[in-house]
Amino acid sequence: MAWRGQLTKNLRELRFLFCQSSPASSSARSFVENNYKELKTLNPKLPILIRECRGTEPQLWVRYDFGVEKGIRLEGLSEEQIFKALKEFAKL
Amino acid sequence: MGLGLLASRALRPAASRLLRYPPRHGLARAIGSTPERQSPEASAAQAQPDPAPELPPRKPVAGARVHLPNPEDAIEVFVDGYPVKIPKGMTVLQACEVAGVDIPRFCYHNRLSIAGNCRMCLVEVEKSPKPVASCAMPALPGMKIKTDTPIAKKAREGVMEFLLMNHPLDCPICDQGGECDLQDQSMAFGSDRGRFTEVKRSVVDKNLGPLVKTVMTRCIQCTRCVRFATEIAGVQDLGVLGRGSGEEIGTYVEKLMTSELSGNVIDICPVGALTSKPFAFKARNWELKGTETIDVTDAVGSNIRIDSRGPEVLRILPRLNEDINEEWISDKTRFCYDGLKRQRLNDPMIRGADGRFQAVSWHDALAMVGEVIHKVGPEEIVGVAGKLSDAESMMALKDFLNRMGSNNVMCEGNGKHPNADLRSGYIMNTGIAGLEKADVFLLVGTQPRVEAAMVNARIRKTVRATHAKVGYIGPPTDSNYDHEHLGTGPQTLTELAEGRHPFCSTLKNAKNPAIIVGAGLFEREDSDAIFSAIETIAKNGNVVRPDWNGYNVLLLHAAQAAALDLGLVPQSPDSIKSAKFVYLMGADDINLKDIPDDAFVVYQGHHGDQSVYRANVILPASAFSEKEGTYENTEGCIQQTLPAVPTVGDARDDWKIVRALSEVAGVQLPYDSVGGIRSRIWTVAPNLVSVDEREPTTFSTTTMRPNTNQKISPNDFGMAVENFYMTDAITRASKIMAQCSAMLLKK
Numbered sequence: 015m016a017w018r019g020q021l022t023k024n025l026r027e028l029r030f031l032f033c034q035s036s037p038a039s040s041s042a043r044s045f046v047e048n049n050y051k052e053l054k055t056l057n058p059k060l061p062i063l064i065r066e067c068r069g070t071e072p073q074l075w076v077r078y079d080f081g082v083e084k085g086i087r088l089e090g091l092s093e094e095q096i097f098k099a100l101k102e103f104a105k106l
Numbered sequence: 107m108g109l110g111l112l113a114s115r116a117l118r119p120a121a122s123r124l125l126r127y128p129p130r131h132g133l134a135r136a137i138g139s140t141p142e143r144q145s146p147e148a149s150a151a152q153a154q155p156d157p158a159p160e161l162p163p164r165k166p167v168a169g170a171r172v173h174l175p176n177p178e179d180a181i182e183v184f185v186d187g188y189p190v191k192i193p194k195g196m197t198v199l200q201a202c203e204v205a206g207v208d209i210p211r212f213c214y215h216n217r218l219s220i221a222g223n224c225r226m227c228l229v230e231v232e233k234s235p236k237p238v239a240s241c242a243m244p245a246l247p248g249m250k251i252k253t254d255t256p257i258a259k260k261a262r263e264g265v266m267e268f269l270l271m272n273h274p275l276d277c278p279i280c281d282q283g284g285e286c287d288l289q290d291q292s293m294a295f296g297s298d299r300g301r302f303t304e305v306k307r308s309v310v311d312k313n314l315g316p317l318v319k320t321v322m323t324r325c326i327q328c329t330r331c332v333r334f335a336t337e338i339a340g341v342q343d344l345g346v347l348g349r350g351s352g353e354e355i356g357t358y359v360e361k362l363m364t365s366e367l368s369g370n371v372i373d374i375c376p377v378g379a380l381t382s383k384p385f386a387f388k389a390r391n392w393e394l395k396g397t398e399t400i401d402v403t404d405a406v407g408s409n410i411r412i413d414s415r416g417p418e419v420l421r422i423l424p425r426l427n428e429d430i431n432e433e434w435i436s437d438k439t440r441f442c443y444d445g446l447k448r449q450r451l452n453d454p455m456i457r458g459a460d461g462r463f464q465a466v467s468w469h470d471a472l473a474m475v476g477e478v479i480h481k482v483g484p485e486e487i488v489g490v491a492g493k494l495s496d497a498e499s500m501m502a503l504k505d506f507l508n509r510m511g512s513n514n515v516m517c518e519g520n521g522k523h524p525n526a527d528l529r530s531g532y533i534m535n536t537g538i539a540g541l542e543k544a545d546v547f548l549l550v551g552t553q554p555r556v557e558a559a560m561v562n563a564r565i566r567k568t569v570r571a572t573h574a575k576v577g578y579i580g581p582p583t584d585s586n587y588d589h590e591h592l593g594t595g596p597q598t599l600t601e602l603a604e605g606r607h608p609f610c611s612t613l614k615n616a617k618n619p620a621i622i623v624g625a626g627l628f629e630r631e632d633s634d635a636i637f638s639a640i641e642t643i644a645k646n647g648n649v650v651r652p653d654w655n656g657y658n659v660l661l662l663h664a665a666q667a668a669a670l671d672l673g674l675v676p677q678s679p680d681s682i683k684s685a686k687f688v689y690l691m692g693a694d695d696i697n698l699k700d701i702p703d704d705a706f707v708v709y710q711g712h713h714g715d716q717s718v719y720r721a722n723v724i725l726p727a728s729a730f731s732e733k734e735g736t737y738e739n740t741e742g743c744i745q746q747t748l749p750a751v752p753t754v755g756d757a758r759d760d761w762k763i764v765r766a767l768s769e770v771a772g773v774q775l776p777y778d779s780v781g782g783i784r785s786r787i788w789t790v791a792p793n794l795v796s797v798d799e800r801e802p803t804t805f806s807t808t809t810m811r812p813n814t815n816q817k818i819s820p821n822d823f824g825m826a827v828e829n830f831y832m833t834d835a836i837t838r839a840s841k842i843m844a845q846c847s848a849m850l851l852k853k
């Protein structure tokens with residue numbers, strides 16, 4: 015779990031995009047709802063942008079130094095799977 | 107974007123309108139006439155043989171919608187034989203509008219109280235001995251209203267003749283000519299000859315200040331301006347003096363009209379008595395090309411129409427948008443346009459060894475910047491977006507500097523450590539129109555009257571209509587509605603958060619409490635602590651519920667919301683103090699003393715304002731009236747500007763400059779069209795792409811934000827806007843705004 019406090023080491027920005035109501039986005043929504051506070055407390059300096067827009071596919075984007083970005087679709091992913099994806103991103 | 111695209115964009119609305127609504131009759135639409143009325147025989151033929159059921163339904167005037175809150179309260183009246191259902195309490199004039207008949211009027215205005223003194227709206231009502239003034243007469247069940255009988259026509263003709271008796275025949279030199287209600291209605295309803303041989307009366311003109319020109323002889327005493335000033339603007343400056351033929355509109359004693367909304371009397375005056383002073387004798391309204399765009403001088407995003415002739419913006423008028431500015435705009439919005447042609451930067455320039463600027467080609471300027479940016483370390487590069495920047499250019503700037511290795515891109519006015527995580531934490535969650543539902547307001551460190559005049563007008567409207575209570579924390583201020591001054595600084599805030607303040611119970615007992623926080627607080631060192639105190643107040647006062655989110659931040663600048671949405675958050679707050687390369691994209695209000703002396707400063711912008719004095723290279727950009735750009739207003743509504751006039755000199759759109767520079771610097775951005783940049787924005791903040799929409803927020807900051815261990819400092823809240831008339835590069839370059847600040851802001 016320690017890696018969750020180390021996000022700022024490689025990541026410069028974290029972005030969750032989802033739709034406010036669609037069922038496809040529900041897992042992303044609940045992930046943010048359950049984990050945002052903890053992630054932000056552990057990484058107070060990291061911008062965790064939560065952006066909602068009707069009809070958007072749930073996505074997670076990360077930005078590294080030199081503007082390199084990586085993204086993943088979150089549709090159908092469980093909370094653990096999202097954490098796993100985030101961990102992968104943070105490792106790089 | 108090519109010229110062809112521009113042209114097609116400009117043509118599109120007109121063309122599609124033509125296609126969709128083929129002209130139904132040869133004549134242009136005259137005021138107060140329905141097609142049926144323009145050919146009396148046809149309508150008679152239609153109306154007589156078969157009564158109600160088979161009549162084609164008429165369209166309500168200007169798409170007026172009737173909202174029937176409960177169907178039992180609906181009544182039925184007959185307008186020229188057509189049955190219409192209207193809610194109880196509507197006037198005869200409104201009933202006619204619903205039935206599709208536009209009644210001529212001068213004094214009636216649907217946002218003002220009813221005066222009923224011009225008599226132009228006379229109609230015949232069955233069983234009433236005399237024609238009645240429809241604007242002041244409530245409609246009653248079963249009323250049979252007749253709007254085009256000989257009696258009604260004769261009554262209008264008579265009223266018109268009386269009005270014209272004392273109205274000067276100076277249409278050829280009157281600025282209202284061509285858009286004058288009196289002119290139009292005398293053509294439509296007046297007599298074809300005059301019988302007046304006496305001398306006309308004349309009235310001394312009044313001095314209402316640098317914005318409104320008066321020719322009081324033209325006044326028809328409709329008192330719209332008086333009602334506007336007292337009801338909407340909230341200043342008791344105008345009034346009616348004298349009686350009978352000596353009646354005039356004036357200020358009692360020689361006094362300027364000191365309201366931030368005074369320009370609107372120009373629009374509501376049905377004749378040429380009140381016209382725009384800066385626009386006087388500049389153009390005829392039919393020579394002008396109108397471009398529907400939005401305003402960027404504050405964070406409201408008022409809908410405006412820019413009227414231009416050739417390369418010059420000649421005036422700015424409001425456009426109707428019920429959700430944002432209704433049909434008003436502030437004086438700053440309306441009169442800042444002369445700043446668009448003063449102090450403009452029109453060539454790329456490089457500061458030479460002697461400290462003077464030398465005009466150079468784009469190629470040389472970009473090559474120089476591209477060279478310098480590679481000589482500094484990535485963490486020494488800082489970018490600052492100005493308060494007028496559009497979303498596209500901020501996206502390009504952020505991407506460019508990110509690619510150069512810098513993570514320090516920020517936006518003016520958002521403070522050193524902005525929290526851009528949750529949108530509900532920095533926008534007005536109730537929406538501007540939603541403020542009307544609130545019954546208690548708590549204003550924290552904000553003076554809406556100078557920060558966002560249109561939001562203030564909404565609050566005033568609510569206070570007037572429902573006697574909503576207003577509590578205010580901040581320095582003493584001149585507000586135009588009743589408010590309770592709770593305190594001047596964070597101390598009162600703490601008291602409220604701890605429930606020790608009497609206002610807490612007011613907040614708790616309210617049905618829809620609204621807290622409005624000023625964005626001026628972003629700049630405070632203890633902003634996190636302040637915001638967490640406010641969130642506590644919101645939690646205790648039950649301000650955020652599933653059906654009502656009364657937690658609002660009132661932003662100051664047009665760029666702020668979009669900048670936060672795009673994540674313009676600097677990695678280290680004080681990066682500018684150790685910067686070697688500073689990219690100012692229209693940023694004129696940063697503290698230039700913070701920039702180290704040996705830093706290389708690039709200023710990209712449209713005005714030679716404060717930052718130009720520190721710049722090493724100037725890259726000229728186009729202003730909001732010359733480009734297509736996306737802006738997000740304080741309630742999170744996305745809107746776009748459209749180019750109304752060509753840009754000056756060699757200036758280019760902001761995002762194009764950044765894009766070109768990225769290529770020169772060897773980190774080419776992957777997009778080269780507006781479409782491309784918008785799809786990029788779509789992966790950062792998709793809400794910025796849905797134009798004219800407000801995306802509701804899912805999570806409220808009151809529950810999501812982690813606790814802070816910052817301490818609140820005891821320093822009082824300051825004024826975020828010192829001078830309402832001059833807040834940005836455009837308004838500071840404007841002569842009219844300078845006059846206003848000199849004359850109207852007498853301390």
Ligand code: SF4
Pocket residue numbers: 324325326327328329330331332355374375376377379380
């Ligand atoms: S000045 Fe214009 S708005 Fe005011 S009363 Fe006269 S005609 Fe009406």
Ligand code: FES
Pocket residue numbers: 210211212213214221222223224225226227228239240241242
């Ligand atoms: S509009 Fe009815 S009296 Fe003036």
